[in-house]
Amino acid sequence: MSARQVGDIILAVDDISxxxxxxxxxxxxxxxxxxxxxRAIIGPNGAGKSSLLNCINGVYTPQxxxxxxxxxxxxxxxxxxxxxMGIARTFQNLALFKGMSVxxxxxxxxxxxxxxxxxxxxxxxxxxxxxELEHREFVEKIIDFLEIQAYRKTPVGRLPYGLxxxxxxxxxxxxxxxxxxxxxxxxxxxxxxKQDMCRFILDVNDEFxxxxxxxxxxxxxVMDISDRVVxxxxxxxxxxxxxxxxxxxRDVIDAYLGTTH
Amino acid sequence: xxxxENGQFKTNYRADQQIFPILQDRIGIAIVLLIAFVLxxxxxxxxxxxxxxxxxxxxxxxxxxxxxLVGYCGQISLGTGAFMAVGAYAAYNFQAxxxxxxxxxxxxxxxxxxxxxxxxxxIPSLRIKGLYLAVATLAAQFFVDWAFLRIKWLTNDSTSGxxxxxxLQIFGLRIESPEQKYLFCLAIVAVFALGxxxxxxxxxxxxxxxxxxxxxxxxxxxxxxxYAKLTAFAVSSFIVGVAGALWGFVYLGTWEPAAFSIDRSFxxxxxxxxxxxxxxxxxxFGAAFIVVLPIVLxxxxxxxxxxxxxxxxxxxTFMIFGSLIVFFLIVEPHxxxxxxxxxxEKLRLWPFPH
Amino acid sequence: MGFFLETLLGGLMTGMLYSLIALGFVLIFKASGVFxxxxxxxxxxxxxxxxxxxxxLPHWTGLSNKxxxxxxxxxxxxxxxxxxxxxxxxLVLGKLVNQEGIALLxxxxxxxxFLDGFGxxxxxxxxxxxxxxxxxDPVIVLDKVLPGGVLVSLEDLIAAGVxxxxxxxxxxxxxxxxxxRALRAVADDHQAxxxxxxxxxxxWVIVWxxxxxxxxxxxxxxxxxxxxxFSLSLVxxxxxxxxxxxxxxxxxxxxxxxxLIGVGEKLSEVYIGPYLGGGIEIWFAYxxxxxxxxxxxxxxxxxxxxxxx
Numbered sequence: 001m002s003a004r005q006v007g008d009i010i011l012a013v014d015d016i017s018x019x020x021x022x023x024x025x026x027x028x029x030x031x032x033x034x035x036x037x038x039r040a041i042i043g044p045n046g047a048g049k050s051s052l053l054n055c056i057n058g059v060y061t062p063q064x065x066x067x068x069x070x071x072x073x074x075x076x077x078x079x080x081x082x083x084x085m086g087i088a089r090t091f092q093n094l095a096l097f098k099g100m101s102v103x104x105x106x107x108x109x110x111x112x113x114x115x116x117x118x119x120x121x122x123x124x125x126x127x128x129x130x131x132e133l134e135h136r137e138f139v140e141k142i143i144d145f146l147e148i149q150a151y152r153k154t155p156v157g158r159l160p161y162g163l164x165x166x167x168x169x170x171x172x173x174x175x176x177x178x179x180x181x182x183x184x185x186x187x188x189x190x191x192x193x194k195q196d197m198c199r200f201i202l203d204v205n206d207e208f209x210x211x212x213x214x215x216x217x218x219x220x221x222v223m224d225i226s227d228r229v230v231x232x233x234x235x236x237x238x239x240x241x242x243x244x245x246x247x248x249x250r251d252v253i254d255a256y257l258g259t260t261h
Numbered sequence: 262x263x264x265x266e267n268g269q270f271k272t273n274y275r276a277d278q279q280i281f282p283i284l285q286d287r288i289g290i291a292i293v294l295l296i297a298f299v300l301x302x303x304x305x306x307x308x309x310x311x312x313x314x315x316x317x318x319x320x321x322x323x324x325x326x327x328x329x330l331v332g333y334c335g336q337i338s339l340g341t342g343a344f345m346a347v348g349a350y351a352a353y354n355f356q357a358x359x360x361x362x363x364x365x366x367x368x369x370x371x372x373x374x375x376x377x378x379x380x381x382x383x384i385p386s387l388r389i390k391g392l393y394l395a396v397a398t399l400a401a402q403f404f405v406d407w408a409f410l411r412i413k414w415l416t417n418d419s420t421s422g423x424x425x426x427x428x429l430q431i432f433g434l435r436i437e438s439p440e441q442k443y444l445f446c447l448a449i450v451a452v453f454a455l456g457x458x459x460x461x462x463x464x465x466x467x468x469x470x471x472x473x474x475x476x477x478x479x480x481x482x483x484x485x486x487x488y489a490k491l492t493a494f495a496v497s498s499f500i501v502g503v504a505g506a507l508w509g510f511v512y513l514g515t516w517e518p519a520a521f522s523i524d525r526s527f528x529x530x531x532x533x534x535x536x537x538x539x540x541x542x543x544x545x546f547g548a549a550f551i552v553v554l555p556i557v558l559x560x561x562x563x564x565x566x567x568x569x570x571x572x573x574x575x576x577x578t579f580m581i582f583g584s585l586i587v588f589f590l591i592v593e594p595h596x597x598x599x600x601x602x603x604x605x606e607k608l609r610l611w612p613f614p615h
Numbered sequence: 616m617g618f619f620l621e622t623l624l625g626g627l628m629t630g631m632l633y634s635l636i637a638l639g640f641v642l643i644f645k646a647s648g649v650f651x652x653x654x655x656x657x658x659x660x661x662x663x664x665x666x667x668x669x670x671x672l673p674h675w676t677g678l679s680n681k682x683x684x685x686x687x688x689x690x691x692x693x694x695x696x697x698x699x700x701x702x703x704x705x706l707v708l709g710k711l712v713n714q715e716g717i718a719l720l721x722x723x724x725x726x727x728x729f730l731d732g733f734g735x736x737x738x739x740x741x742x743x744x745x746x747x748x749x750x751x752d753p754v755i756v757l758d759k760v761l762p763g764g765v766l767v768s769l770e771d772l773i774a775a776g777v778x779x780x781x782x783x784x785x786x787x788x789x790x791x792x793x794x795x796r797a798l799r800a801v802a803d804d805h806q807a808x809x810x811x812x813x814x815x816x817x818x819w820v821i822v823w824x825x826x827x828x829x830x831x832x833x834x835x836x837x838x839x840x841x842x843x844x845f846s847l848s849l850v851x852x853x854x855x856x857x858x859x860x861x862x863x864x865x866x867x868x869x870x871x872x873x874x875l876i877g878v879g880e881k882l883s884e885v886y887i888g889p890y891l892g893g894g895i896e897i898w899f900a901y902x903x904x905x906x907x908x909x910x911x912x913x914x915x916x917x918x919x920x921x922x923x924x
Contacts, residue, residue: 107464122460583727
């Protein structure tokens with residue numbers, strides 16, 4: 001549960017429909033997210049959860065519907081635009097830059113804030129050097145926070161999966177986002193790793209007030225840390241409310257147990 | 262034992278970010294620079310300078326430029342020869358048409374013209390990648406080949422695109438003897454290598470590598486693929502253009518479009534692959550390899566006492582090149598540079614096995 | 616008008632020859648997702664083998680019947696290409712399976728260089744004649760309709776016929792035979808194909824052999840027309856724009872693309888060339904491909920390329 005006071009609506013998804021050729025990924029999805037809250041999206045596999053996240057930050061463009069973020073309404077979003085507006089995300093399959101070290105991967109998260117031009121960077125004295133050091137300090141704070149100091153120069157490809165997930169989170173955090181979209185951040189982790197990840201997520205929400213939207217399969221985690229939950233099944237919304245509301249929702253129970261509709 | 266980093270702790274980020282953080286490396290590079298700038302010009306025979314070191318330096322520079330595009334940013338280009346040609350001919354035009362135009366400025370302007378052409382032909386990279394982009398860059402190669410042959414204005418109205426320069430000088434110093442040419446190229450290459458290294462370890466370098474590794478994720482973080490790709494093409498073409506101008510002015514003296522044909526493009530690509538994609542040092546390794554190999558192959562039979570005619574030698578060179586490319590791709594896709602850093606890793610532990 | 620028709624026909628014929636080489640590209644790409652930069656070198660190698668064996672066999676066996684000698688040389692060349700295919704699969708492709716496309720592309724470039732050198736070491740580097748009994752004299756048609764008639768090369772017509780027959784043969788092969796089905800399965804999904812018991816390495820040897828056969832046919836036709844020489848493998852670079860236009864995965868696309876490029880080149884050289892100083896043939900095909908890439912990267916008949924996150 002978020003320790004902060006939950007604020008006004010920061011994200012409103014309005015009647016989103018998305019189809020790939022003949023496959024309908026999402027149909028008429030509407031819900032909202034309030035500032036500072038932890039909102040979970042759950043549902044069986046193939047329900048469209050990742051597609052929904054992809055629509056929110058512009059990787060996919062829905063055929064119908066609009067997205068309202070912080071008083072601006074969009075029919076079309078681009079990933080770059082989303083980043084500029086303060087939306088960061090992690091990926092289910094880890095989209096880390098395999099050729100770079102942990103430090104460099106997280107540093108890429110600072111790209112939006114790096115201003116110096118090519119010429120200064122080539123000479124690397126003066127503004128470019130100062131900027132590089134400034135951002136290095138910020139990134140080191142994130143590295144401390146995620147407890148991955150020992151690995152900062154290691155190429156990410158060599159790290160175990162759990163640590164790679166932390167780097168993915170670190171890179172998103174480096175963007176100093178207003179809203180963080182997490183796509184199955186705890187997939188493939190053992191109990192200890194999950195506890196660490198929960199701790200990190202709640203700390204981020206607590207300290208920086210970052211709004212969290214996360215897709216998660218572990219019901220224990222969902223019930224524990226989220227303020228409100230959205231349930232998807234076959235691309236449609238079948239539940240929306242607090243964890244308790246959703247836990248007792250007949251449709252949700254049917255969806256998970258696989259009763260034919 | 263020799264290569265231990267013990268005791269070399271960094272107490273601030275600035276120290277941690279040096280190009281050569283290990284003391285032994287700094288000593289090593291100092292020795293290399295000393296040899297290159299002082300020992301070689303004083304003692305090297307003319308043949309070594311003229312036929313090996315000067316082409317090595319200039320081609321290293323071109324390979325460096327190509328490596329930025331292909332190795333760091335992951336955009337394939339088969340049109341490098343064309344950009345070298347643009348650099349060479351543009352520099353020639355500045356030098357020949359404007360009286361008293363400084364040499365260095367001609368070279369840089371040549372590079373800038375190459376940049377414009379490079380960015381123009383890099384625009385397709387915003388929509389296509391891989392093999393398709395390779396074909397697009399081939400369009401650049403063949404179009405430029407034709408342009409310098411047929412468009413008289415571009416070559417200052419020379420016949421068949423053949424031009425020449427003479428009497429090079431900088432700040433009153435002549436650049437005529439092999440030693441002078443060598444030092445001139447060395448200075449330029451050293452400056453560009455430093456600049457390139459700073460770029461690739463800085464913010465833009467990270468953007469390039471992000472685009473190379475996963476461009477969708479890069480845009481999600483806020484990196485603009487368009488900016489990153491076009492700057493890669495721009496910087497790369499600039500360096501390649503200057504290299505082309507050097508090739509024409511300093512090495513060849515007189516040249517025509519065929520000096521920058523598709524064979525040159527393939528040759529540079531081989532240098533970058535064999536030397537190591539995504540490595541500044543790799544560009545030098547690759548260039549050294551490609552420059553030295555044909556000479557070794559030409560002379561090897563004589564050293565062994567077996568006479569081999571030149572045609573056969575050139576066919577064998579083709580075969581060996583081809584097999585080496587395949588060999589490197591299978592065994593060490595990151596090229597000689599990776600072999601070098603693996604050796605250094607082993608050296609850190611030496612004489613212990615692990 | 617007659618001149619226009621001649622230029623058009625000339626372009627169509629050249630285009631047909633490009634298509635033959637492009638067919639090899641498409642075959643290999645369809646089945647293994649590898650773009651074979653070495654196709655041109657394979658054409659040269661095959662043609663050299665054919666030309667030289669046609670020369671040597673009479674000396675070795677005393678045969679003098681031209682048809683028999685050519686047929687035998689063809690069989691020898693085919694056998695050689697199968698061995699080459701097998702070697703490429705074992706030594707190159709098999710080892711690079713899990714690397715990205717750019718590595719495979721570079722590897723085929725390496726193979727191209729190797730074959731170029733090797734072919735000339737084995738078979739020599741002069742220009743060789745390839746005589747398969749093609750009629751060399753041109754024929755005048757339509758002389759009742761147009762004044763002077765239209766000059767047509769019988770040799771080119773036969774080449775076109777052969778190419779068409781080859782395409783039909785390949786189409787039947789892919790659609791009707793079980794090996795063809797297996798090839799299509801492999802092209803679709805390597806892992807799924809393996810899961811149902813298809814041996815990838817065997818398939819790839821078959822595909823590269825078929826491509827080798829196509830290379831022989833292309834080599835014979837080109838070689839008979841131009842003489843077998845090193846520049847043949849450079850001509851093959853032209854096949855790249857052809858497959859871009861037609862679509863990397865489409866056999867009919869290779870034909871249509873080839874014809875378009877061939878005609879486009881000839882017509883643009885004749886009618887636009889003089890304004891630009893001539894010689895625009897060297898870049899026309901590539902610039903056309905470039906324009907296609909900007910507008911429709913999958914070509915006329917290829918499958919749309921989707922980038923999934």
